[in-house]
Amino acid sequence: MHGPRGTVRIPPGRQQVILASLLVEANQVVSTEHLVDTLWDDQPPDTARTQVQICVSRLRKSLTDAGVDVPIETRPPGYALRVDPARLDVHSFTRTVAEARVLAKEGRAAEAAGLLRAAVALWRGPCLSGIPHRALRTRALRLDEDRLAATETYLELELGLGRHHHLVGEIARLVQENPLRERLRAQLMLALHRSGRQAEALDVYRAARDLLIDELGLEPGEELRLLETAILAGDPTLHQHATTPERDPGPTAAPAGQRTEVPRQLPADTADFLGDEALIATAEAVLTGEGRAVGVVVIVGRPGVGKSTLATHIGHRVAQEHFPDGQLHCDLRGTRDDPSAAADILGRFLVALGIPGPMIPQGLAERREVYRTLLAGRRVLVVLDDAVAESQVIPLLPGSSTCAVLVTTRTRLTGVPGARQIELDSLDPARSLELLSRVVGTDRVTREPEAAAALVRTVGGLPLALRIIAARLAARPHWSLASMVTRLANERHRLDELAHGEMTIRASLSLTHDGLDPAARRLFGLLSAVEGPTLPGWVAGAVLDDDRPFPSDLLEPLVDVQMLDVASVETTGEFRYRFQDIVRLFAREQVTTPTADAVERVIGGWLAIAEQAHRRIYGGDYTVLHGTAPRWHPPEDYVSAVLADPLEWMDGEQANLRAAITQARTAGLDEACWDLAVTVATLFEARGYLDDWENTHEDALALCRRTGNTRGTAALLSSLGTLHINRGQPAQARTALTAALDLFTTLDEPVGLGLCHRDLALLHRQAGDDDQALTLYTKALHDFDRAGDVVGRAIVRTQSAHILTRRGHMTEAHTHLEEAMAIYRQVGYTSGMAHTLRRLGQVQSQAGDHTSATETMTRVLDMVRSSRDVIGEGHLLTNLGEVCAAAGDVPRAQAYYEEALRVRDQILDHSGAAVIRFELARLLARTGDHTRAVDLLDAAAATFAERGMVRDRAAAERELALLRASNPVTTV
Incomplete structure (x- = not known):
């Protein structure tokens, strides 16, 4: 570090460690406890906090004496080093790489490569190389990986520009420094091949293969293998220069062997969006600013003003350039009877970020901590739509200033810290006329300018109302704009007891609704009774009990008049639809016929497809119970297409399936409710959606108990037992399974008995009681054989083989x-x-x-x-x-353990990671690497103690004692 009075000399040891810890978290509060843990990995002295204070005091004096204006502020619960980000090389590196990303996407490859070279040139060696403390090692490795990723990207860009002759020597040096980096090997092969040195290119492949087999016992990856094949075949495409990189030149690339989930959850943008550019610019500046805190924008507005549409549009504008690490989106359902709870939303976000369901903690506070840990240093945009209170929003705020949050609400959320409140008003007359012209045509607006202006005034500039009225006019080209003004004014007068915004929208909806034919009006009302964020096309057939092959045709008249939106297009080519909330409410008010039968058919449709999905996954109706609820079968061609990957279909319909189970409970359809819940548990278990598993089953269980549905109650209790096993809750699992077993015994239900005996056997096996486990496995085998459930039999055979x-x-x-x-x-x-x-x-x-x-x-x-x-x-x-x-084979064993450790750390499985550290330490002790072995055992023992893993902790401490006794130097 340099100051106006020369180089600042920071003594090696604790002061350097503390300064490094504060720098890597610049402008963020670093707790004293964290600094203590960093300095003393195990058993810090009683004076640890005092020593940290002394070190900070000396650091302040050293910086002040050198004239360095970098204050270290005392901020509970620790300290924060305040520094202009532009003065940090790591910030300059990150900013420059981000600029290069933009240039590369614009096709300006040469400029992008130049910027990336400049970014890499900021480095003077491995990050924090003089500070070996392991608490800083992970962050340093991440930064070193960012540098290497940027290097690979500029090499790729320059290869695409035809600079292969000049790159051979540089890439060869990098390969020598990083011999297991297959991407660099591929770039060297390509550079040599394009330089006319085919034999040397193939030698690079053979050397890579020999090294990978010798070191890891693995064949080269697909990229290297395909490249070798192409070179041998003389593939002419190898000489075609690309102008854009295959990989994103982002500083957030995951280290080798680690995959980072990148969620892309934003809804589709509106093609003909119109908005206030000044307001949009203000929002973007807050979201993308370089401040110390998370940028939070709260868009406030009345119904129909376009809050959600604006938030989505802004999200898409800033996502690619500023938030490449992902975009999270959630409907908080603030205007519904059952707004979403923050803990549930956090659970979904954590799954989207790559944390498996069993690893997600139960409590809100713990989930929030994991959420903020995952987002630390990542550039992620969080969009929270339709919030009703601060209590929904605050737990969902990231802790890192690299992230930003966009909220929509009908009320001011003044309690959200640091939020910029933006009032979204109606469209001004000019933009309103432009929108009207886009829909009905410029000629009609030009012919009736006064009527067009009056129409815009009548709808109050509300985009939703204007789109509905404009769509009605577009469908009636013979209607004059003046006649629509009169109609709308009369309708508004009839509704003048309502608030202005609601009155305007309802008036526009009423006019359009009255203009529909009776069949479309009936469909409109019945559809509004169906819960779920989106509507696949087959739902239209279900509510009308119409078995036509293309039921989505029934929805097009509603789309034409803006009463229904197209949400997306499925991979099968089918459209997916959705209601605006206020339109759905209006539609429900228009229903004049009972909707119960329509709702039951829709739930029967979900049940029919989910049942088919389970069959395709398991090969039949195995290890599952079904009820007697009626099915409604969507078109066979549609079902076959969407179930090409049944688990992917279930995943894509997760929210709708969850809503269908809830609606079945509300409607009192106990048979359909429990059947759909236990069938969809296939998805919940496979994808780790444990909150959904629990919530849907608890809802269905309450209904079945209320209606006296014994079989449904038993099936749900059995499934909940499996859930508790997944969560590592043996006591709760045993309680649920024992209750289910009693009910299944009364019913003499063999599949249910087999499921309970199997899972109870697993609990005994996990508790170390193998004899009782084998007894229960024998009972389960008999049960499944009696039911003809071959998959149930196979699962029992697989599990009992572990004991044998x-x-x-x-x-x-x-x-x-x-x-x-x-x-x-x-x-x-x-x-x-x-x-x-x-x-x-x-x-x-x-x-x-x-x-x-x-x-x-x-x-x-x-x-x-x-x-x-x-x-x-x-x-x-x-x-x-x-x-x-x-x-x-110690080298290969170590490589696998290291990879396993990275995976466990990535998903925050601390207990699993500690077990691997223990095994890796024992392996390294055999090789003589006693220093790292002690470090690993120390870390493992600390985790075992924290998690109450008594036997594991004792084993780790025994290993430590043996290692230190035989190698006294490791105790220093």
Whole structure:
């Protein structure tokens, strides 16, 4: 660090560590506890806080003496170093890379590459290389990865510009420094090939393959393999220069072996959007400013003024350039009877950010802490639509100034800290006329300028009302604008007891509604009774009980007159629709016929498709109970198309399925409610939506108990037992499963009995009571056989094989697994195959066949990665580490353990990460790396103590004592 009076000398040791900690969190408060933990990894002295104060005091004096205007402020609960971000190299680096991203997307490759080279030139070596404390190591590695990612991007840009001759030497040096970096290898191969040095390019591939096999036991990735094939084939496309990079040159690229989820949840933008550019610019300045705090904009306005449309439009304008790490969006349902709770929204956001459901804590405070941890340093935009109170918004505010929040509401939220309140008023006359001209045509507006102006005044500049009226005029080209002014004025007079905004919109809706034919009016009313954020086209057929092959045709007349919006287009080509909230309310008021039958058919439609989805995943109606609720079957072609990937369909319809279960509960449809809930649990378990699992089941359970539906009650209790197992709550799981078992015994329901016996066996297995577990597995096997549930039988075989393996009964375990695998192959249950193959790999490893075990585990690893099962990925990487360690292949074992540790840390699985640290430490102790082994054991023991993992903590402390006794130097 330099000041006006020369270089500032900061003594090595604690002062450097504290200064580094404050700098990496510049302009943010760093707690004293954090500084203590950073300085003393284990057992800080009683004077730790005093020593931190002394170090900070000396730092202040050193900076002041050197004339450096960088104050260290005391801010409870710690300190904050205040500095202009422009003075920090890391800020300059980040800003420059962001500018390069924009240039690259504009096709200005040469300028982008130049900026990236300038950004990389700011570095003088590895980040924080002189400060070895592990608390700072993760942040330093992230920054080093950002530098390397930027380097790879400018190389890619310059290769696209034809500069291959000049890049060969530079890339070769980088490959030597980063030998396992496959992207750099590919760039070197391409540069050599384009320079006419094909033999050398192929040598680079062979050297990479030999290294990867020797070091990790892995073949090169797809990119290197395809590039080698293309070079051998003389593919002419290799000489075509690209002008834009394949990868985003962002500083937020995830380290190798780590995948960062990038949510893109913004709704579609409005193509013909019209808005106040000055207001938009104000909002954008707040959201994208370089301030110390999170930029928060609250858009306030009456119904129909276009708050949500404006928020979405602004979101799309700033997302790509300023918030490349993702955009989170949620409807807070502030104007509904059941507004969304902050804890539920946080749960959904955490899943979107890549945290598996079982890793998400229960409490609001804990979820908020994890949420802020994940967003720290990332550039994410959070859009909260239709908020009703500060209590909804405040817990959803990120803690990092790199993020921003956009809120819409009908009331001022003055309690949101630091929020810029923006009042959204009606469109001014000029923009209103422009919107009217776009819809009805410029000629009609030009022919009747006075009537057009009067029409704009009559609707008060409300975009929603104006669009509805304009759509009505567009559908009636023979109507004059003046006649519409008269009609609207009369309708408004009839409604003059309402508030101005509501009166205007209702008047425009009334005129359009009265102009619809009776069939369209009936459909409009029935559709409004259906809950859910969006409406797939088949719902129109369901509410009318119309089995035509293309029921979405029924909705087009409502879309034409703006009574219904097109929300999106599905991959199948089908449209998805939605109501504006105020339009839905109006539609419900127009209903003159009962809607109960229509609602029941829609819920029956969801049930029919969900049932088919479960069958396609499991290969049949296996390990699930169904009720007697009537199904309504959407068109077969539609169902076949959307269920090409059944789990993806369920994921995409998650909100609608959740709403259908809630509506079934409200309507008292107990059979449909419990059946749909337990069927959709397939999605909840696979994707980790544990909050949805619990909420839907608790709602359905209350209804079934109220109506005396014993079978539904038992099915829901059994499913809740499985949920509690997923959450690591054995006591709650045992209570639910025991209650379900009693009911199923009374009913003599074999599938239900099998499910309960299976899960109770798993609880006993986890508690170490293998004998009782095997007894229960035998009962479950009998139950599933009685029901003809082959998948249930296979699951029992797979789970019981784990106990047999642990007891050394390898032949019997292998037989169980082979039987299970045959069943899974027959029905096509992929997830079951993955679980069974993993157990088979463990059997092979314990039998000493490490080569086969490695091949099996590697195959399963590919399967769980393709299914986005990050928890399973962590397990498989750990298993591979164990297999390699048992085989004596320490380098490969260490590589797998390190990768498993990255995965666990990424999803904030602290307990799982501690277990891996323990195993990795034992491995490193064998290699003589006692210093790192002690560090890992210290960290593991601390986590075990914090989490109450008594046996694990004792094991870690024993290992530490042995290691320190045999290597006294490690105690220093």
